[in-house]
Amino acid sequence: MAAQPSQANIDAMAKAVYEQCLQAPSDYLFSVSELQDLVPGKNNLELTQKVLNELLRTRSLSALTRGSQTVFRSVPKDFAEKVKNMTPDEELLYGYIQESAREGIWTKQLKIKSNMHSTAVNKALKGLERKKFIKSIKSVNHPARNIYMLYELTPSIEVTGGPWFTDSELDKEFVNELLTAITKFMVSKSFPKLPARGVIGSFPPGYTGYPTLNQVYLWVKSSNLTEVDLAEADIRSLLDVLVYDGKIERVVGGMAYRAVRRPDSINGFTESPCGRCPVFTLCKEGGPVSASNCVYFEDWLNA
Amino acid sequence: MSQNAAELCVLLVRDIYGEVSSRVVSVLLELGRLSVTQLVRQLKLPEKIVKQTLAVLIQQHLVVHFAHLETGQEVVYYECEWTQVYELLRAGRIIRAVEERFGSNGALIVSNLLQLGHARVSDFLAAYGTSTKKSKATVNGKPNAPTIEDDSSITSVEILKSVMADMMKERFLVQVQEHHMHIQTDTRNTLRAQLTSQLRKSHLSENKLGKEVDRQMKIKVKELADGDTSQHAGMKRKATPTSKPRSKKRQKVSIYDLIEQEEEEWEINENIVLRINHEKFLVLFRNAELVSLAESRHGKVSSQVYAELLKRLEEKYLRCHEPYPGGDEEDDTKKGIKLSVLELSKTFSKDIDLENSIVTAPRLPKKKTRKRGYSDDEDEDKPCPNGYGKRVNGKGKRRQSSSEDDDDDDISDTEELYDDDEEGIDAENRKKKIRMELLKQHMQLLAEDSWKFVRLESNRGLGEWSINYKELGKLMRHIELEKVVEETFGEMGLRLLRIIKDKGKLEEKQIASIALLKQKEIRSILTGLQESGYLHLQEVPKTSIPQISRTYFLWFHDPDRAIQSLVTDTYKAMSRAIQRTNVERAKRASLLEKWERSDVQANVEEYLTTSEKRELEIWLSREEKLLGQLMRLDRTMMILRDF
Numbered sequence: 001m002a003a004q005p006s007q008a009n010i011d012a013m014a015k016a017v018y019e020q021c022l023q024a025p026s027d028y029l030f031s032v033s034e035l036q037d038l039v040p041g042k043n044n045l046e047l048t049q050k051v052l053n054e055l056l057r058t059r060s061l062s063a064l065t066r067g068s069q070t071v072f073r074s075v076p077k078d079f080a081e082k083v084k085n086m087t088p089d090e091e092l093l094y095g096y097i098q099e100s101a102r103e104g105i106w107t108k109q110l111k112i113k114s115n116m117h118s119t120a121v122n123k124a125l126k127g128l129e130r131k132k133f134i135k136s137i138k139s140v141n142h143p144a145r146n147i148y149m150l151y152e153l154t155p156s157i158e159v160t161g162g163p164w165f166t167d168s169e170l171d172k173e174f175v176n177e178l179l180t181a182i183t184k185f186m187v188s189k190s191f192p193k194l195p196a197r198g199v200i201g202s203f204p205p206g207y208t209g210y211p212t213l214n215q216v217y218l219w220v221k222s223s224n225l226t227e228v229d230l231a232e233a234d235i236r237s238l239l240d241v242l243v244y245d246g247k248i249e250r251v252v253g254g255m256a257y258r259a260v261r262r263p264d265s266i267n268g269f270t271e272s273p274c275g276r277c278p279v280f281t282l283c284k285e286g287g288p289v290s291a292s293n294c295v296y297f298e299d300w301l302n303a
Numbered sequence: 304m305s306q307n308a309a310e311l312c313v314l315l316v317r318d319i320y321g322e323v324s325s326r327v328v329s330v331l332l333e334l335g336r337l338s339v340t341q342l343v344r345q346l347k348l349p350e351k352i353v354k355q356t357l358a359v360l361i362q363q364h365l366v367v368h369f370a371h372l373e374t375g376q377e378v379v380y381y382e383c384e385w386t387q388v389y390e391l392l393r394a395g396r397i398i399r400a401v402e403e404r405f406g407s408n409g410a411l412i413v414s415n416l417l418q419l420g421h422a423r424v425s426d427f428l429a430a431y432g433t434s435t436k437k438s439k440a441t442v443n444g445k446p447n448a449p450t451i452e453d454d455s456s457i458t459s460v461e462i463l464k465s466v467m468a469d470m471m472k473e474r475f476l477v478q479v480q481e482h483h484m485h486i487q488t489d490t491r492n493t494l495r496a497q498l499t500s501q502l503r504k505s506h507l508s509e510n511k512l513g514k515e516v517d518r519q520m521k522i523k524v525k526e527l528a529d530g531d532t533s534q535h536a537g538m539k540r541k542a543t544p545t546s547k548p549r550s551k552k553r554q555k556v557s558i559y560d561l562i563e564q565e566e567e568e569w570e571i572n573e574n575i576v577l578r579i580n581h582e583k584f585l586v587l588f589r590n591a592e593l594v595s596l597a598e599s600r601h602g603k604v605s606s607q608v609y610a611e612l613l614k615r616l617e618e619k620y621l622r623c624h625e626p627y628p629g630g631d632e633e634d635d636t637k638k639g640i641k642l643s644v645l646e647l648s649k650t651f652s653k654d655i656d657l658e659n660s661i662v663t664a665p666r667l668p669k670k671k672t673r674k675r676g677y678s679d680d681e682d683e684d685k686p687c688p689n690g691y692g693k694r695v696n697g698k699g700k701r702r703q704s705s706s707e708d709d710d711d712d713d714i715s716d717t718e719e720l721y722d723d724d725e726e727g728i729d730a731e732n733r734k735k736k737i738r739m740e741l742l743k744q745h746m747q748l749l750a751e752d753s754w755k756f757v758r759l760e761s762n763r764g765l766g767e768w769s770i771n772y773k774e775l776g777k778l779m780r781h782i783e784l785e786k787v788v789e790e791t792f793g794e795m796g797l798r799l800l801r802i803i804k805d806k807g808k809l810e811e812k813q814i815a816s817i818a819l820l821k822q823k824e825i826r827s828i829l830t831g832l833q834e835s836g837y838l839h840l841q842e843v844p845k846t847s848i849p850q851i852s853r854t855y856f857l858w859f860h861d862p863d864r865a866i867q868s869l870v871t872d873t874y875k876a877m878s879r880a881i882q883r884t885n886v887e888r889a890k891r892a893s894l895l896e897k898w899e900r901s902d903v904q905a906n907v908e909e910y911l912t913t914s915e916k917r918e919l920e921i922w923l924s925r926e927e928k929l930l931g932q933l934m935r936l937d938r939t940m941m942i943l944r945d946f
Binding site for chain 2: 164169170202204205237238240241244245246250260261262263264265266267268269270271272273274275276280283285290291292294297300301
């Protein structure tokens with residue numbers, strides 16, 4: 001039996017074992033015997049125990065149970081660094097928050113998972129937030145919920161609602177601005193320039209040069225309209241909206257788009273006072289509102 | 304019919320035929336068919352007056368009747384034909400349309416016939432022959448009919464007759480038939496009973512019998528509605544075919560006459576009774592509406608081409624809708640109605656400048672080819688003069704090619720044209736061919752549009768085109784609805800409606816994400832649309848026990864219901880416009896009475912004070928505004944209900 005190894009020795013050994021563990025895939029689970037093999041001075045149970053204890057103390061390894069066996073998992077270096085400064089509560093919550101990745105996790109769920117008292121949870125979360133390990137975010141789908149996520153991550157599209165959302169609110173101005181710009185672009189590409197002004201021209205039938213989704217996408221990219229990184233799918237939904245607005249239509253078998261001229265929305269019904277009347281349903285001869293005492297008619301006739 | 308429509312009809316009758324007639328109409332509309340005794344009881348008026356009123360209304364085709372055998376006695380029931388009452392509104396429109404086509408003589412005939420309801424040709428001519436003044440006086444009596452001023456040209460009876468014949472040929476006038484005066488339901492029921500008893504003899508099973516009766520009914524009803532469509536219906540051979548030279552006007556009006564002249568002389572049979580055929584006018588109005596739609600979409604020239612096409616096809620359409628419901632097969636028979644570019648170009652007006660008003664490829668060959676570079680077009684062939692890629696496509700292949708290849712076929716057609724040119728046909732011919740090619744391009748533009756103004760039927764004669772009125776009618780209705788929604792609910796409302804129409808049934812959340820709008824914002828608009836009857840809500844409970852929190856709320860759009868509710872609202876708006884006119888008139892009753900006096904009329908300056916004149920001006924402008932609005936509402940109504 002060798003002499004009691006010094007603390008420094010054990011530290012060095014622990015470091016070596018940890019380095020070796022890091023070589024394995026991150027979620028690889030080590031059994032005790034496997035770790036024993038890694039510790040120098042083979043099968044020295046006592047030494048292994050000390051090294052393991054040291055590793056657990058510095059949170060370089062975390063212990064888990066698989067069935068009845070105890071297994072270990074290596075903890076990435078940077079994480080181990082952070083965890084060193086945490087209380088056990090904080091560490092536990094940090095783990096769950098980390099697991100939730102870019103989706104974030106709701107405080108209520110944290111409580112259920114950790115089985116901790118809410119004051120303890122809150123205290124731990126506060127601590128973590130102060131140390132800039134986690135941040136609180138807002139979800140588009142559940143605006144009332146307190147959701148936490150690792151500080152360095154950006155929330156996923158499901159949480160933020162995609163490029164159209166700013167601070168979890170739909171950015172109407174931004175969307176409208178883009179819609180207007182794209183409409184202008186489409187109009188410029190859909191009607192040929194005419195030698196005579198004021199005459200409506202058309203491309204000949206069978207023309208296939210109308211802009212496609214990709215062309216619109218490239219144009220938006222190159223036009224410096226926005227700093228937000230828009231994907232082709234985002235442009236598609238913008239074009240869809242324009243189709244629904246009746247400003248453009250799909251051509252060439254749905255592959256391309258072109259602007260269309262819209263007929264005036266002038267209409268016999270809406271231009272008559274009755275078509276805009278707020279009390280139209282109440283209007284009845286002999287009733288409180290009728291054609292004879294109608295103020296809207298009077299305004300309209302005087303206009 | 305809706306309550307609002309009834310209100311409108313009563314107002315119209317009161318305006319034109321007075322209080323008693325309007326009361327008769329109102330009772331008939333409220334209670335349905337009634338016999339004279341029942342009517343008298345309801346109206347509390349002397350039987351004589353009721354009968355006189357009914358006679359007037361029957362003469363105007365506003366009331367129809369049918370005799371039933373009840374307990375061995377004949378009882379005559381009267382019913383108000385409210386669609387005819389509504390047509391009273393269109394008198395001005397009809398006269399204008401006729402004037403455009405047949406000149407002032409046509410307008411004169413039509414305005415008189417509108418006034419009279421129906422008239423025997425000989426009576427009409429006799430009354431006209433004695434005095435033109437007299438017939439003019441009756442025109443003046445009608446508020447909606449513009450006065451026809453033709454003192455200058457004293458029209459001969461002969462010319463009137465020929466114009467009448469032309470109008471009959473184009474079915475703007477039709478012979479009055481017995482069933483026109485009868486209640487439609489009863490006519491059809493009798494017809495059905497006859498058919499059933501006839502066919503029962505052939506020992507069919509009940510099921511088969513029903514189907515057979517339905518089939519034959521459809522044919523019979525169509526026959527009844529069409530009347531005599533033979534070429535010389537209501538005409539007779541002229542006694543002296545040689546002498547009379549025809550007026551120039553007539554030749555201009557109808558191309559058929561030129562052909563006819565070579566064979567035999569026909570003239571109108573003076574013994575027939577004529578009436579206005581409102582159905583045919585609707586066909587005319589529908590075409591006009593389509594042309595203006597095409598103009599807003601493709602510009603003037605394309606719409607002119609379209610107008611020419613519609614005009615050429617017009618005679619083949621007797622009415623906008625089939626008389627017997629449930630006739631989907633009608634579409635198949637209609638398929639025969641088509642026109643080729645070649646045919647169209649023969650009568651196409653030379654005044655329409657096809658070349659300079661529209662940019663087609665030949666004018667901008669460079670631009671075109673450059674643009675094509677963007678697209679992933681497969682053909683790398685040289686652009687030919689008309690801008691199309693040159694494709695070698697055998698004639699044999701073209702004839703048997705499937706519909707998918709249509710586009711290619713058109714191109715090869717063009718090729719042939721240009722090839723012919725190169726072989727050296729004189730300039731005139733060449734010009735003609737270029738013109739034809741341009742015509743074809745316009746047609747293709749119209750066909751390519753997602754609104755499908757025309758449909759390609761075959762490639763014969765540079766492409767044969769047909770019109771799918773049924774779909775276009777739907778489209779026009781929807782466009783009208785969209786206009787109303789956009790005006791009332793703004794752009795957002797329109798976007799939401801179109802999304803829901805396209806996708807079917809949707810939850811609020813999905814709608815918001817497609818429309819890129821906030822859920823909170825769209826909620827109020829959706830509810831507004833629902834209140835107006837343009838959208839509807841479907842609840843689908845998630846659990847067996849319905850709970851609000853566990854229920855899907857799906858929005859959907861039912862076009863028929865939406866249009867229906869808009870139609871009812873439009874009726875109401877029309878009633879209000881008329882009522883307001885009456886109110887405005889009543890406010891100035893004494894002034895107007897004074898103004899209408901003949902001595903005042905003759906000396907307006909002297910007899911009216913300045914304030915009176917000013918008030919009169921206000922009234923005239925207000926009346927014009929209100930009536931103009933009424934006509935615009937009627938235009939909406941035509942699109943929504945009649946096309």
